Amino acid sequence: MTQKIYYDTPYLKHFNAKIKEIKFIDGKYHVLLDSTAFYPEGGGQPCDTGYINKLKVNYVYEKDGEIYHVMDEKLVDEKVNGxxxxxxxxxxMQQHSGEHILSAAFHQILGTNNTSFHLGDDYVSIDIDTQDIDDAKxxxxxxLANDIIATDLPIKSYVVDNLDRYEITLRKKINIDGPIRVVQIGNFDFSGCCGIHVQNTCEVENIKILKYEKNKTGTRIYFICGNRVFNxxxxxxxxxxxxxxxxECKQEDVLNKAKTQMDTIKDLNKQIRTLKEKFIKMNSIELLKECDxxxxxxxxxxxxxxDVQLYNKEFMDTDNLIIILSSKLDNKILLNYSGVYNINCGNLFKENICQFDGKGGGSPKIAQGTFKNTENLIKFNDFLVEYIKESIL
Known part of the structure; x- marks a missing residue:
């Protein structure tokens, strides 16, 4: 099996190794070394990236105890430098160690267990098995998590074959037959984990919870640690x-300024709405006069x-008038009719709109549709006009 240097020396940046095997799979080279400092994806922690002999390593994974390095270019030398x-x-390492500290703090204060863990490039999240959470908690x-960080507790990892023999109680029970890798944070937390961590809590620097939300039967906590907090x-x-x-104000006055601006905008929008309704009411009279x-x-x-819907409200009380209105701006159309002719607006849309790459439907008296582009909107508009003309003749 591959010698896993990353466990013994997680701060190692360069290493030497020998190539044992290279597999060509799906256009990529999967390189197996006799030893590696590249951590493979696992335990919730993403894999390392970097270079082998100046050629890029895109992905690292473990299979049957062997560590494979996925590369675009083929290595030619037997001895390599990573x-x-x-x-x-x-x-x-900062985020993963911070996750252990934060999960242990939740466990100590609320008695919760961590049910899942995600380490992404922007944030870290954990799911805890309670929804009894509020801002004070x-x-x-x-x-507590940041107090533990400031205490500068040592973080160490080791493998044990029997937890009882070493009198170790893990924060969360794990079902594994055989040796277990334990990550210990002082006497504050003991967890089974295959990830790699910083060597003391001070290196986590700080933890900031960004938000929390209910998730199924628990709560999802979003947070960041270390340099991510600073950034x-x-x-x-x-x-x-x-x-x-x-x-144009002080930072402490921004909220009040924004509230004032929002109130002004709401008032202006009401005025605009009132004026628009008046204009549409007047303009619809002229449009009806032009209809022959x-x-x-x-x-x-x-x-x-x-706006089209506002026009429709003005037109719909006109006796036996078939209304077909379209908006090129939104690529939407409306058909409204409640007169004596046998026209079912909803069925007319349902049976024909798909031919014009549109979606829509409605009731016998009114229907609406939407299109991906104006060209199909116009084609469907023209189709409705011709179809209705033929139907009422």
């Missing part, structure tokens, strides 16, 4: 600074479908 992307490696857990703080500080400049048949067909160029 280089880990240590910035990424250390980030994962989150604050208490976060404070997140800088990004949000810049955002706050940009917003305060936009509002019992089919009112208007294709609006710039009006939204919401």
């Amino acid at each position: 280089e880990i992307n240590f910035e990424k490696r250390f980030d994962y 989150i604050k208490s857990v976060e404070e 997140d703080y800088n990004n949000k500080l810049k955002f706050a600074s940009d917003i305060s400049r936009l509002f 048949s019992n089919i009112l067909n208007i294709v609006f160029e710039d009006e939204s479908f919401e």
Whole structure:
């Protein structure tokens, strides 16, 4: 089996090894070394990336105790030099160690168990087996986790063949026959884990819970650790600074300024709505005067479908008028009729709109449809006009 250097020396950035085998699978080279510092994906922790003899390693996985390095280019030398992307490696170590600390803090304060763990490039999440969570409890857990970090407890990993013999009680029971790899954080937490970690809690630096939400029968907690907290703080500080400049006020006055602006916008929108309704009411009178048949067909160029519906309200009380209105802006159409002719609006849409790559339907008196492009909207509009003309003749 591959010698797993990453367990003994997780801070190693460069290493030497020999190629044991190269497999060509699906256009990629799967390289097996006699030893490696590349951590394979597993235990919730993503794999390392980096280079072997200056050629890029895209993915690393373990199969039957062997570690395979997936590469685009073929290695030609038997002896190779590996280089880990240590910035990424250390980030994962910070996040994974932080996850152990935070999960243990939840367990200590709330008695919860961690049911799943996800380590992504933007955030980390855990699922805990309770929905009895509020802001005060989150604050208490976060404070305990950061207190543990500041205590500078050692983090060590080791393999035991029998937990009882070593008098070790894991925070969460695991069903594994044989040796178990234990990650110990001082006397604060003991967990079974195959990941790699920092060597003391101070290296996690800090933990910040971003949000929490109910998830099935538990709660999902989103958080970040270490350098990600620093980067997140800088990004949000810049955002706050940009917003305060936009509002031309101090950062502490931004919220009140935004509320005032929102109230102003709401008032202006009400005024615009009132004026629009008045305009549509007046304009619809003129449009009705221009209609010389019992089919009112208007294709609006710039009006939204919401405006089209307002026009329809003005037209629909006209006796025996067949209304076909379209919005090029939204690629939507409306058919409205409640007169004496045998026209079922909903069935007409249901039976024909698919031929024009559209979707829609409705009731016997009114139907609506939407299209991916204006060309099909116009074709369906013309189809309705011709079909209805033929039906009422």
